[in-house]
Amino acid sequence: MATGGAMAQDLSGKTVEFTIPFSESGGSAQWANFYAPLLSGALPGNPTTVVRYRPGAGSTEGANWFQGQQDRGDGTQIFGDSGSTKFPYLLGDPRVRYEYQEWKPVLASATGGVVYLPPELGERFDGDMDDLKDEPYLYGSQGATTLDLVPLLAFRMLGLTVDPVFGVEGRGDGRLMFERGEANIDYQTSSAYLANVQPLVDDGLAVPIFSWGALDDAGNIVRDPTFPDLPTFKEVCEATEGCETEGVAWDAYKAFFVAGFANQKTIFLPSSASQEMVDAYTQALDEIIAADGFAEASNEVLGVYAQMTGDAAIEATRQATTISDEAKQYVLDWLQEDYGITME
Template structure:
């Protein structure tokens, strides 16, 4: 490479052409060297601190020079695990447009700023979200450079022992969680415009429903249909709620649901325009009671709808199974993780970054607008919520009934449970 060759130095998202004085440079792409310097919070937006420029040129010279080991170049000098210019992949085990994908794209910019790295969101839909999580635990290098955003569709399969699940709760190091609910809705011009319309005694016609595989997040609404003795025709197997919602928008389904982030982003505008009608929320559990979701206080809980339709409080196997799984589907609906064997420094820095994000006024305002004010579980709270899922008794009568029901009703293959 001649001294007259141009190279690109990326500083604070702006490209600055510089003359390279190195005669040989083999680090990364031989034609382009990119170094990202995070903007100081004390500088005006768009400005480049002098210290940042000096650091960037230093990194460029280190990358193209002959001195220094590769470990020194990678780790930097500040002792932090995550370094400026690191590329961190965020894995979403579902297709774009669903609640987990929406949440990941809300959090990712804040995470990139706190860690000082480049964040790349990757959607990896397959097997109802199980395939990507299997890969994350068993094939992805636990080097701290891959972060998983999980959902209840990933949390429930190991509880019921679904065949093909190759991970357990103690394989994860959760850094944060979200107790996210959701809303069930219909077309405004359909036969299902009141909550009681989807219950057996009141439904005007068979319900067409499209969703993901039944052993994940779909369990909530499928158990509700069972509890309501509803007559339904299901098309299951979509790789994400975004795909299922598209089927609903195209008229292939009468009823659909979304978790809070996707509902507020994509369905609430349809409600405002008169195209969709919210029927109920999934509620939340307080003690042994299924009550209204505080994010949607005007929408009835599944228990209220049952009582209005049947004239008595809900009971039965489906209702008990719904409550038993609420810790996985509601108390910690979404999670942010590294692998349990990832470097301790990476786990600590990711947890600290999420703590900082949770304390940020900017994120708080965004969470209020786009997540309905859903609280962020951190520290002991996220550990307790995650451990509570791990402690769900797979031998309990509720879970055993659920396993049998899934096999008989939806032909879901599960492994024989053992102590």
């Protein structure tokens, strides 16, 4: 039961529009529809919560629309983004007219991912990539400015020679290339890995080598709770000659890792929302997360990952939407030099 300042933010009889910049299919729709009824039950006044879809331009169209809704701070308008919304912002895509620093995060949801190799290469992995640098790699990619930016940058930092085959429709197609022997390095997000790659591992057809990791409440990279026995990319980088976990390349990697995985999806209130309204949402979400049965339901739908609120959500969002000028330029130069991609 909401109390104190949260009670003053009574939403009885109102409808909360939970807008996402995507279509009705896909992970973001699944995430939003998971939380919508829970918010209805936990927010003061038990408002009706409905999910609205505003797809277009890789999610920038919907985010631009939300930027124009910043006067709707009465608690009836919330917005959910994803990594594909954060990446154009970090890269300075000219289509972006939204400003994350004006929005108020109330929930940050993480996911993870695992990199794996065929057994003839995976059996040579011993915690670093030093003995695997001379191999030529093929990787099925959706594009260098999609979430694949994270693995492509990680492979570069490790000193691997990776030839991406651009144009695959989704990570599932990248996995199929791996299964057919057309690719010899791949990664899948956690849910897809568990469903489709773990059977390959069990049959001796794939070897996982590292996960991207997760963030703790202080913003430090730690082992992925879904794959606690796998080292993180940070651990492998530290063990690999020439790979540094400080400096401009690392700053660039971490910014996009957080935006793409450690805080992939975020719920925002508009800038005009009062602190009392932010507190009402935070309290409701805290109650949702603490409720009996939430962990089991969340793990099934979202994976075994932190659902961060309060200061943790604010810090995760700050990291996911902030990049130094030097790190940004490093990525822009790399994209142009290696792939001929410019942000124009």
